[in-house]
Amino acid sequence: MGLLSVGTPLEWKDTRNYAEHVRDNGTIQLINCFKAAINRNNDKFLWGDEVEYMLVKIDDDSKTAKLAIDKDYILTSLNEDGEHYQKALDSNVIFHPEYGRFMIEATPLKPYDGENLDDYLYVEKNMQLRRAISNNELDDSTIKPLTLTSFPRMGVEDFTFPKAEPNGNASKSLFLPDEIINRHVRFPTLTANIRRRRDQKVAINIPIYKDKFTKSIDPMIPKNRNLFPFSDNESTLGAAKPGHIYMDSMGFGMGSSCLQVTMQASNINEARYIYDSLVNIAPLMLSLTSAAPIFRGLLADQDVRWNVIAGAVDDRTPYERSEKPLQGHSEIGNTLSVESLQRIPKSRYDSVDQYLGDINNGEFNYFKSEYNDLNSPINEKVLKTLINNGFDQTLANHFAHLFIRDPIVIFNERLNQDNETETDHFENIQSTNWQTLRFKPPNQSAIPTNNKTPGWRVELRPMEISITDFENAAFADFSILLSRAILKYKPNFYLPISKVEENMKTAHVRDSTINCKFNFRVNVWNNSDSPIIRKLTLNEIFNGCDEFEGLISIVEKYINETFKDEKDKVNGKLSMYLKLVSYRSSGKIKTTAKFIRDFVINHKSYEHDSVVNDSINYDLIKILSDLSNYDHDIIKEFFGDEISKWMISNGY
Template sequence: MSDDSQPVRMYSWKEILPRMEEIRAVATDQFIAAWRSPRPSHTPVFTWHETMGYIIVRCDEAARRIVLSPRAPDVIKELGCTHDPVAANAHPRHPSKGGGAGADADTNDAAETYWRPAHARFALRCEPPVLRTFSLAGLALEIQECLAARRRLLKAKLRPGEMLLTINQFPLLGADTYIDGQGPANGPLLRSRILSDSCLNPAPPFALEIGGIYDRRGSVPYTGVPVFHDTATPWPFVDCDLPPASLNSNLALVSAGESGRDSACSMGSSTPVPAAAAAGSRTPSLGTPKKESPRPDVPPPPAASRTAIPEAPSNTNCLLLDSPLFGIGSGGVLRITMCAADLGEARLLHDHLAPISAIMAALTAATPIVKGHLIDRDCYWDVQCSAVDDRTAQERGIAPLTTAKGTLRKSRYGSIDTYVGPEDPSADTAFRKQYNDCQFTYDKDSYWKMKEDVGIDQLLALHVARLFVRDIHFASERVLSKGSKKDRDSHRSDSQEHFKRFVGCNRQNVCLYPPNTSAGSGWEVGFMSLEVQLTDAENAAFITFILLLSRVIISYRLNLYLPISLMDQNSSRAQRVNAVRDQLFYFRRDVFGGRDGKSNGSGRISRRGNASTARHAVHHANGSSSNTNQPENAEYVELTIDEILNGSKTCGVTGILNIIYAYLPTMRLEYEVEQALRRQLQLVRRRASGKLCTLATWMRNFVQNHPDYRHDSVVSPSINYDMLCTMNDIEEGRAAAPELLG
């Protein structure tokens, strides 16, 4: 919380661009300070916290319409929230940090919750005030009630006719009338032809971040979302909100270099910034660097192509979105952040939780409707990543490299670029450098400083240096003044404001965070790929699963490594309709093997044609040995989510849930606690087996069976009204949903 009563001057991306290289240098120093912090940054007690997000809607019973309510900032004030939403150190404190003996009890006190605004006026976030100490009894008996108590507290602040929902996106956002007090589109803040500025939170940081994405990119970040093709859907489908002619004219400006300044360079200077270095084995993506002394571990980056690659997005068979607000801070969230014992444990969790992220996205899929239409996806991950994509034309590879640091393969939101591996490769032979099989771009100056001047190992230095090819979108006067050269020279840069801004601009499916000195926490790992669920019971069950999985990874030293290229394929498959039942995912056949450097290291991949095919055909990753025809000899197997979590004797796969079930008796739990944990895990098990459906499937079925649905993919206001009212009744226990909850 912040005690400052004076408003803080905020600077936009354009205003801080001349100082961006200085800010990068400060951020590098801040990470180095965190890495150098006294090695008693070993925290023997495992702690964690969740971030929950909600949206507020208003029901018009007479009109049978539900719209968003822009009252979230007012509700936060009524809850007594006085913290500074810009503060980079806003973080649940460690139980030993200023909480006293009763600090643990505060985690379950809804009245002590940290309430925070989101980018949208209709959304809000919350976290516990104190990091939760890992307790199986707490997971079994307390976490669901804590979530429910928060929800009750929030509902008490609502007006008559308002509802509180934990859903990933409001189904009609951007369609017709979608928010109370809706103003005209094309406002100066969102610059959207679809969304009104009345959607945006009035706090300056949110408008500055949205504006920074537009300004840095130099064009509108259009996002195409494939429409579900039903029997009466007009085909080819054309989104009439954004005519093709207007898109083409905008793209012509981009191709001609008239769309604004390419960033990651200095403003007002014609001298290109030297290209960054590239890592990986794929297509080169870099400009020609300035002459440097040769570095034995960094091969000279080849020159990038100077020919612009034409970009030709189409709105055919797609809904088009034109605002970053579609991807940031406009829906419910469920994130889990774990405080590891030390950096080594954090690296282990980061790497082995990343391959499970796509599986969890599919299991929690909850977004089958966008802008009032059924879509040909069940998850929102790619939509979110595209909507906030601030890469310039040069960075996207559609214009010759002149001022940018290099081309960037992904949006600033997406899956991880690289595993961080162990600090000492000989200490963990499960990691192989071949797993980092995708090209990525990183900032060479920060990399060389961390690796050569400070002694940070190569894998961690690369992981951090890739953050610095992005820009931050805004900064406060307070933060800029703290980032002066005097502070850097005095090694007083451990406050981490600049570094946290860069981390926030690079949100991956799994995130690694340095110790938070003000909160007293250690190295942290954030799990980001879950879609928030409708009920507190579901959210508690998935929190419990991820935390138990993290403990099993540490206790049994599970090996979940996949090549990143396969993990990216899994991420794409996870978002398809009914992915839990219909898709196959790459996974390690033996999660206990491969740690001796010899076994299970063939690189062979056993593939199936589809989820119902029982016969396997084995192929090979690059550099692997000769084929065999048995899946038990393959390192990676294509499996259903049921097989990954519940096991498969045919493929010789143990099953993650079976490992967790075997772990529970070793903890000597009371009978009541173990049974409660098993009930939570049973929801995950039945969801994985297909006996329970995802929320996305439930919503899709509701729409398709509604009497007002015309099988044209359109979700009308009346359908949306009935659906959300029914979902609210399910959450409050007034309606049953056995297909969803059992």
């Protein structure tokens, strides 16, 4: 969950006064990092994954499923100085806090070797250990660590255990209690300061799934609460849109879970190329892993979480959003002046706006400046400083775009730093720009002779979390193997980034995995002046068609050439991972979102009004919990005959 400094966080009225101080010193820290590591080369391709869990209490007596918000002690136990920290280390696992008090994040302690087949086969085992360790730490057998992208009933009635009321000062939400927020002071401060900067709560509106008896005006929005008079009436002033699911708190987005992978490239040039190559892969992976068709107890007319999180941390003022303010609210929010603002088309959590440029990428350069065809506002002061310190125009534009954002949380004790050794100011900006990809430079200590510190890294961020470790390992492995194949065969995946933006919107469409077409460059093996772009289904992109052999085929070629002496290993679990990717993209087996939606619509208690009631929620969570434990009847329905037969015969 980004930078976790220790100290006294400043409220927004004080934070805004130090925004330029953070940007100025963050720019210097960034420059120092580049100067230290610009010539760093020949790093090993190492990688890792991040899995986020929700702690869910499944009460068979009351037939309810609720988020457990009082078990976050397990993070204390499993972290450094904790009672069971050694248990995690011995299992090559490390645990991290996340936004929600009901959430835990876990990663491998040591990175995987991208050139070692055994490590790809070990990923799932490591994920199993993380789940088992966290489960064993719990003192209540009814609570399970589940990999759910979104909790269906979050924000509806008493959805937490213990029960908590939505009356907190941090979020002032009509639906979410502050007790769901991590106890570390950064998280409630982040929540409150985003609200304070905007001068209103966040307003997330996603289209509701329209069934026979669905109401266009959400009846579950409280209308007459007067706990926070300035905030409680926002929904009636226009923040809540008819025909949409309205959410008013950061927790609805940052309380979602996802799967992310981070890879270390050989050098900066390789990192820039792999980053750019994955820009248009990102929306495809979002659609492929779609697993979030329910928000705030209502079926949505989309399958993914992404725009929910984008709205949940959108700190832009009405002026920056080019919108009229709500009645009684400020156009410029709680910022210093309108002169300090500019129009910003997107939230700080959104898709990539610019390519980095594949500068000095071997014998060719595919990138053309016209591919960066989105309106991406920049911080001119930062841009000038970076260019004056050796950054090329394209890379300088990338960071100058990130630096249009204000720091949202500043710790008083961290105001003054040593820019030669510390990076907190830079990370304050970098880590709160949550895009589909993140370009991560080494820190100042990563001099070319000290390769023990992480090098030039790329983080792929859009994937939804899946219910089983088998799926999460499959999608993690596929993403990395595709990246390895890209580095080896050097395809040209560039297309105008506006086309990628279209793909991100398409990925949100209900059943986009099988029903929609995405922009894709098919002439990937040449450096033509004009990319040949076709509208293709995920089936055509992943499994191949007349104009493109398919991403899976490229990955299979890489596997067969790289691990040609290990056929037995390749033909087992790894081949099943590729089948999962193939069958999901072709529609041969359902996406997680489709599985969940069909379960709800066919439930005996569903009244065709888009409402997911307590009974449906309990039965759904029960079946998903059983699925995570590979109940044989459920995996047959979920994975289909071929994959489920292999799983059963291999001890799942």
